[in-house]
Amino acid sequence: MMAWARAVALVVALVASRAYATDIEYLAPPGVPAKEFPSPRRPVAEIVSPSRSDEQHRDALNEASEIARLLELKPGMTVGDIGAGSGYHTVRLSKLVGPTGSVIAEDVTKDYLVELARRTQRQKLTNVKFALGDAHDPRLPASSLDAAILVHMYHEIAQPFAFLYNLVPALKRGARVGIVDLERPTSEHGTPIELLRCELTAVGYREIATHQLAGDGGYLAMFSPPQQAERKSPQDIVACGNRAGIR
Ligand SMILES: C[S@@+](CC[C@H](N)C(=O)[O-])C[C@H]1O[C@@H](n2cnc3c(N)ncnc32)[C@H](O)[C@@H]1O
Numbered sequence: 001m002m003a004w005a006r007a008v009a010l011v012v013a014l015v016a017s018r019a020y021a022t023d024i025e026y027l028a029p030p031g032v033p034a035k036e037f038p039s040p041r042r043p044v045a046e047i048v049s050p051s052r053s054d055e056q057h058r059d060a061l062n063e064a065s066e067i068a069r070l071l072e073l074k075p076g077m078t079v080g081d082i083g084a085g086s087g088y089h090t091v092r093l094s095k096l097v098g099p100t101g102s103v104i105a106e107d108v109t110k111d112y113l114v115e116l117a118r119r120t121q122r123q124k125l126t127n128v129k130f131a132l133g134d135a136h137d138p139r140l141p142a143s144s145l146d147a148a149i150l151v152h153m154y155h156e157i158a159q160p161f162a163f164l165y166n167l168v169p170a171l172k173r174g175a176r177v178g179i180v181d182l183e184r185p186t187s188e189h190g191t192p193i194e195l196l197r198c199e200l201t202a203v204g205y206r207e208i209a210t211h212q213l214a215g216d217g218g219y220l221a222m223f224s225p226p227q228q229a230e231r232k233s234p235q236d237i238v239a240c241g242n243r244a245g246i247r
Contacts, residue, residue, distance in 0.1 A: 024113045026139040027104070027131040031166030034136035034159045036234040041241025042195065043187040045155040050085035050112040052152040061215040064092040067149060070211055070220055071178045076100040077146040080131075080170065082138060083107055083153030087116040093149075094125040104145065106131040106138050136162035140170035150179045152218070154196065155186040161237050164203040171225050176208065182218040196221055198240035204232055 184190030204226030
């Protein structure tokens with residue numbers, strides 16, 4: 001490519017990425033601040049990557065279709081991909097929910113969402129919205145979601161009690177929350193299922209069922225959220241930890 005053509009391509013790419021960056025913002029006002037909640041009494045994993053593993057490997061295990069089947073995700077729904085990262089699930093959910101549904105791809109890392117917006121534009125997926133979140137608050141519009149998935153990201157949520165509490169208003173009545181993670185310590189990018197149950201229960205979520213996913217895919221734990229009015233007050237939430245099986 002000639003030097004001038006390379007320069008034009010670079011300027012176009014820079015302008016495009018700036019456009020995405022300004023488009024990506026909070027979709028809702030802040031919820032309850034993190035300081036009102038207990039901190040987790042166990043390590044929080046660092047954010048190191050926008051994806052869990054190779055997408056071909058995940059497809060070979062039918063990860064996306066298995067999660068969709070178990071959570072009963074259908075055309076026309078609005079599904080939140082919380083901690084969407086590079087969007088393995090976002091792009092597959094976009095096709096599943098179809099033109100009458102939508103996906104809200106949420107993340108705390110704005111650069112990941114900018115890259116994901118480019119990916120969806122390349123694939124001409126027009127039913128995906130992007131939502132910037134805070135570590136303690138997904139900042140999603142009230143009653144917007146029929147279901148939410150949190151895949152290989154729960155162990156990175158710095159303020160899980162605040163996050164789960166502030167997620168509740170975004171969930172429609174009857175919505176399910178599916179959490180996928182590995183049965184290993186949070187410091188090693190997993191969440192022991194007993195710890196997950198304890199933390200979700202502490203905020204008033206109820207477990208519906210837990211399934212083992214194929215291969216090294218980990219588990220899918222499904223919960224129903226408390227009604228907004230039934231939520232415990234933040235000061236009454238007791239952090240889990242220092243018990244057998246909770247690392
Ligand atoms: C290992 S990646 C997983 C991405 C994707 N869900 C997948 O399965 O490939 C974890 C993602 O969670 C995001 N994340 C970490 N803490 C978060 C939080 N409190 N709220 C929303 N996203 C968060 C990170 O920025 C990262 O994109």
